[in-house]
Amino acid sequence: MTDPLVIFDVALALAIVALAVAALSVRDLFAMIVLFVVFGLLSALAWVRLSAPDVALAEAAIGAGVTGALLLKTLHHLRYVSGTLGQQAAYGVTPLTPVPIGVTLANAIFCGLITLGLAVAYLGAPAAGPGFDALVAEAMPRSGVDHPVTGVLLNFRAYDTLMEVVVLLAAVVAVWQIERGVSDAPAPVLGEVWQGFARLALPATVVVGTYLLWVGAEAPGGAFQGGAVLAAVGLLLLLTRAYVPQPTHRGIARGAFVLGTGVFALVALLVASGGRVAFEYPLEHAKTLILLIEGMVTISIAVTLAALFHGREPVAQTKGGRDDT
Amino acid sequence: MTPDLIYGLCGVAVFGIGLVGALCAQDRLRRVLALKLCSVGAGFLLVVGAWRTPPATPDPVPHALVITGIVVMVSATAVALALIRRLQSLEADDER
């Protein structure tokens, strides 16, 4: 008899594929986003099954949660603010250039062939190399942390991680450049039940986010997951308009955006002395330095993700003038 | 039938579906979503690749790479969506 867990795996995999198809083909854009969030949720479950809880955390928090919120925000903007979807609120289709059905079909067949080729390549892939696990296991005692994924992210491949934070910084700079404005829309009325819940949920979220950051040194968790959970607080505050970004807050916000990148890069640069190279933390301070970096990066990620959700530089927009500062 | 095989094929399929969407989707929002699907597919492949040794200890490096990939993707998505919003506002102004 086959292990029922295998049946679960197959069902989960099929569900994920089906959700991907459904999200792309469902007509209603709101349904598309719900399906996408569920898709992210189930992918996270699949990654749990593959013994990758760190990835599952990141995917659930960032891949499904924050991305879903971003999509939703954009859909809301298209439907209610710019009104480009206003007339067809339920079935909004924003046209790019109209594509003839033949081209679509040809593309689909083309992609199908590529996918088939990839599947064949995947099935025929013998894992020739040994992977990194032996190297990581051997180097872990010198990394300053106990959790391998954190060790890889913050020490062995810290350069990649620094650049990843730079990507986040580039994104927020680009988003601020693209859009600006201060909103004067009214706050949503969510009722007293919500008020009571918010009093519990917001501090709880802060605690969980901090806990994830702290536990990252020895268990699944870390700066990115913690930052994403903290960003959820920001999302709630922005959604309920408990906090409305103002032009005067821009200085602090800029500081928070660059905090993680700046501290990370400075530490990486400054440890290069006494025969060490950049990113080579002295062993006795490694844990402290990594925690410092992680803490600053967490703050940056939380603020940046919230700012990406808000999606514009809080500047008063002058009529007609493209170039106010 | 081991989990890595199942989810590996699932990842390739999701990548392919995303690819179809990225090339064929008419809607600006849906294209962004299709790209996100592609990135999840690529993530699957890396996480599955981590299963070289018995399941108890997967290789942590690909896990770290996928986390990086997820953060990179959310940044790209945010920029694309900001472009879409700005563009739609301008186009809405045109029609008025």
Place this chain on the structure above:
Amino acid sequence: MSVELSPMILAIFLPLFGAIAAFIAPRAAWSIGLATLAATTGAVIWLARDVWAKGAVMLPLGGWGAPLGIDLRADGLSVAMLALTSAVGFLVSIAALDSLKDAARQRQYFWPLWLLLLTGMNGVYLSTDLFNLYVMIEVIALAAVGLTVLNGTRDALRAGLEYMYASILGALLFLMGVGFVYLHLGRLDFAGLAGAEVSGSLIAAMALMFVGLALKIALFPLHFWLPAAHANATAPASALLSGLVVKAALYIVLRLAQYMPFPSETLLTLVGLMGAGAVIWGGIQALRAERLKLLVAWSTVAQIGLIFVAFARAGEMGLTESWKAAALLILAHGVAKAAMFLAAGRIKDEIGHDVIRDLDRAPIRPTLAQFTFALAAISLIGLPPSLGFIGKWSLMEGAMAAGYWHWVAVTMAGTLLSVAYFSRVLTAFLRFDRVRAPVGEHQGWALADAAPLTLALAAIGLGLMAAPLLSFIEIGYPFGVAQ
């Protein structure tokens, strides 16, 4: 305790810190930006001296060493690309001071985005790790899209969105390729690729990475996003995008080509054919373009095609030499195209439009900008003694030696097409008979012409230094001596 700096680290970190500073202090952004570029150029010169003296240099970040850690490596080719980036970047920055002087908001965001872009490009040229390359091209992609839509017009936003889709998709194809490499090899550094035995997954990986990069390079037939994006961006951004950004992905292709497990004749022919398609199609579209910047953008498509033709010019056996022809063309195009876009931007600024048909009716004649444009065109067409000429010459020389006359024919056709489309512009500069208003002969001269003119002169003058340039590129032998 003193911090030990390495020029490689500086080349990446200086622009990063510059970007941070420029973002925090928008009012001082321009001075921070110029200072950063000067400092980065200094770091690159320092690195070039190191490489000249010691050959290829390595730096294992974190002290771990590949494959666990990430190594930085600089050889002749990387330094040449770094030098191209910082030199062209510096001159474009100076030009940007003037062309963005009336646009406070654009000026405020130009500097952080451009410095982040520089961080990403320098990172690409020094990287030896596939996943690191993926992150770097994403840094480049986001900063480049930000620059594309800097002026905030509808056309620029639309083009920027298309560019964004193409860019992300390209990066994701690359990432999928990285996944297959990991699946097969269990490591991601270049050294691991070198000794790999060929398998289905490795072929899939290379194909995915190549297509992804081709999308970012805008290699025909994946060029659809480029003309609109480069034509609608503001002039200094266009110069950076066309002159430098495209080169980063091209460089990765050049780098990875030596690890392609099957540099077979068929594959190279295919690459050459795509290049040939780009040369012809880009040329035809440039002939039909109505606006100056669009013409220049289409000529980028054609020139990129030519680089791939150069790469494939002598087939498998000639690859040890062909990459040098491609590298020369990359450098030549980087300098000349930046000059040309800046000049086109100047012309547009002075005249007020860039409709080619009406260029000769303008009452103002921005003589110096037109002269710059013509000089850049000389290099792009490939007239002696420009660097473009040397590049094309070595292309055709190799192809003839190997008996591949079809590539010679393609190159000739491309050259003729470029003569034809640039003549459309040049004649518009030269004919006065249709001018209806009195010509302000000496109007439209400005200090702003200095930077593009310098670039255009460099594009011509570097041709005289081709020999030392070539021997420098060979330091570290990217394609191996014994291959």
Place this chain on the structure above:
Amino acid sequence: MNTFLSLTLIALLLSILAGLIRVFRGPAPAERMLAAQLFGTAAVAILLVLSQLMQMPALLDVAMVFALLAAVTLVGFVVLASRGVR
């Protein structure tokens, strides 16, 4: 015991999949939100069972994060599916 837990997982997954029908059919956003709430709770339940089955206590943290995010996402759905906010 493990077989039993696996069967439980399958049942929970099936209830998620069945809920998807509601997302498809709608008709109103409220129905879709409700289904989303089911998915959140069911995913938390799956994670609890998996933490036992795979002997990974760390999954309890993952479950906590899922629970938090499900709530935040739902608030997002409710607020952003209506007019007014910018």
Place this chain on the structure above:
Amino acid sequence: MLEIAAAAFIALGTLFFVAGTVGLLRFPDIFCRLHALTKADGLGLALIAVGVALLAGTAGAVFRIALVWFFVAVASATCGHLIARYARHGVRHD
């Protein structure tokens, strides 16, 4: 003995989940569905949590399971309420 009790709890919890889903699909309007779902899956999760806690053994795990359950219970009540408000008259803004 403990295992049997745990299994019983988990089985019952799963049953509630399935029942809630059936309610979501079969009931005629949003309020009936809301009513069926929030109660059923809240209870289902509680039962499963008890079952898993019985199996888990360590105090830390039990504590965390309790925390998860508590949060989900409160959150799902609140969210049910919010959805109901939304379904009745949308969300007003002022």
